[in-house]
Amino acid sequence: MSAVPAAFRVPPAPPVTNNRVAAALLALAAAEEPGGRASSEYRAAARTLRELGADLFGRRFALASLPEVSPRAADAIGSFLACGSDENVDDALAAMLDHTDPAAGRKRDFLSRADADRILSAPGGLTRANLCGDLHLHTDRSDGRLPLASLHRALERRGDCYALLTDHARDCAVAGGLFPADFRAQRREVDLLNAKGLFGFKMFLGAEANIAEDGTLDVTPRNVPEVEAVVASVHTDLRSPRDQTARLVRAIETPGVAILGHPKGRLYDMRSGLRADWPRVFSVAAAHGVAVELNGCPERLDLPPALAALAVGSGCLFSLSSDAHAAAHLSFLDFGLAVARLAGIPASRVVNTFSRDRFAEWLEERRAG
Numbered sequence: 001m002s003a004v005p006a007a008f009r010v011p012p013a014p015p016v017t018n019n020r021v022a023a024a025l026l027a028l029a030a031a032e033e034p035g036g037r038a039s040s041e042y043r044a045a046a047r048t049l050r051e052l053g054a055d056l057f058g059r060r061f062a063l064a065s066l067p068e069v070s071p072r073a074a075d076a077i078g079s080f081l082a083c084g085s086d087e088n089v090d091d092a093l094a095a096m097l098d099h100t101d102p103a104a105g106r107k108r109d110f111l112s113r114a115d116a117d118r119i120l121s122a123p124g125g126l127t128r129a130n131l132c133g134d135l136h137l138h139t140d141r142s143d144g145r146l147p148l149a150s151l152h153r154a155l156e157r158r159g160d161c162y163a164l165l166t167d168h169a170r171d172c173a174v175a176g177g178l179f180p181a182d183f184r185a186q187r188r189e190v191d192l193l194n195a196k197g198l199f200g201f202k203m204f205l206g207a208e209a210n211i212a213e214d215g216t217l218d219v220t221p222r223n224v225p226e227v228e229a230v231v232a233s234v235h236t237d238l239r240s241p242r243d244q245t246a247r248l249v250r251a252i253e254t255p256g257v258a259i260l261g262h263p264k265g266r267l268y269d270m271r272s273g274l275r276a277d278w279p280r281v282f283s284v285a286a287a288h289g290v291a292v293e294l295n296g297c298p299e300r301l302d303l304p305p306a307l308a309a310l311a312v313g314s315g316c317l318f319s320l321s322s323d324a325h326a327a328a329h330l331s332f333l334d335f336g337l338a339v340a341r342l343a344g345i346p347a348s349r350v351v352n353t354f355s356r357d358r359f360a361e362w363l364e365e366r367r368a369g
């Protein structure tokens, strides 16, 4: 978070953030019997804190009245808020557990909703109004919950100009991945919906291609011509200690790849993601005109802010996305926007700011390879 340009200053965080209290609650949960009542209560409260639109520090109200916050979790939140600083929260937690939180590193450099809203409240920097649409979206045809028509309507009604639909392909069988015939059917459905639209909204048909361990992809416009371009993402071998630069580079160099999706593959409180020579990955992406994703799903927040700042220096393009699997996730685009602001990314480097014609041209260039 140190790469903030002088022109844009992040408003200061309160001394104790919801984010740090949530991290401490999760550490308490992990110390309890797995699946037991105390563990579930701490986890539910942590989720609530990460989703609240304002930090709790300095406010007066009954903590147990917050959604999903039990009296036991409210007591813990109250004692953490009384610590006076995020650092003191860590010390208090270590005293309670008798050791430091072993998962602390997997919860750092993420943003709570309150963090994102605070970052976006400051003047200057990229705003929602600069973005023409979302470029990573799932329907109930793979592992999302929204039918395609409902998703199309929601984006159109929001006033978006375009979107890139990216259901999983066959290698993500657990996610109900689509086969070529399924993409052909989706092509017909998207074309019909686009033709019926009233406000000129256009959905482009993409896919979320899975990057196999050798860097090959399960779907590209070459093997499924109905697909205009793909977001290529890693979903396996994410805890391996080996360097995975070659895997990512091969994917980026594949014609038809427009976006490198959630590049690090990290998950909040779960895993730190893969190891790679990031300057090399970013320079190859920049050279190929492939955008790196700022995935706004708060459990992913991937790229993290520091890597996003590194990618700016490498000359990369960026794609901001929600990776929405349900209607409530569509607002996750804000978290990608917050990371873009933290990293000092100018609007001109963000492909979602392209006009629809320019965006279509950029996809076409990626197909040409």
Ligand SMILES: [Zn+2]
Pocket (backbone or CB within 6 Å): 208, 233, 234, 235, 261, 262
């Ligand atoms: Zn993915």
Ligand SMILES: [Zn+2]
Pocket (backbone or CB within 6 Å): 136, 138, 208, 323
């Ligand atoms: Zn996805």
